[in-house]
Amino acid sequence: MVLLDIGFGNRVNAARIVSVLSPDSLPIRRLIQDAKTAGRVIDCSCGKKTLSVIVTDSEHIILSSEHPDVLCGRL
Secondary structure (H helix, E strand, O other): OOEEEEEOOEEEEHHHEEEEEOOOOHHHHHHHHHHHHHOOEEEOOOOOOOOEEEEEOOOOEEEEOOOHHHHHHHO
């Protein structure tokens, strides 16, 4: 199992990641809001600004304060 460091000592199983997105567009913000109402959001930004949104194969949404390019480089 390969773990991806998403910042602040938090790690995600890299095999479960479907996509790494930027939260700037309206459809991504709607995706986050829908996941919050369903209880599927994991906020790993530790109070910082959310810079990337990680979508997993279990339809969980993980919020990170690392830039998407940095996370993709680590993959």
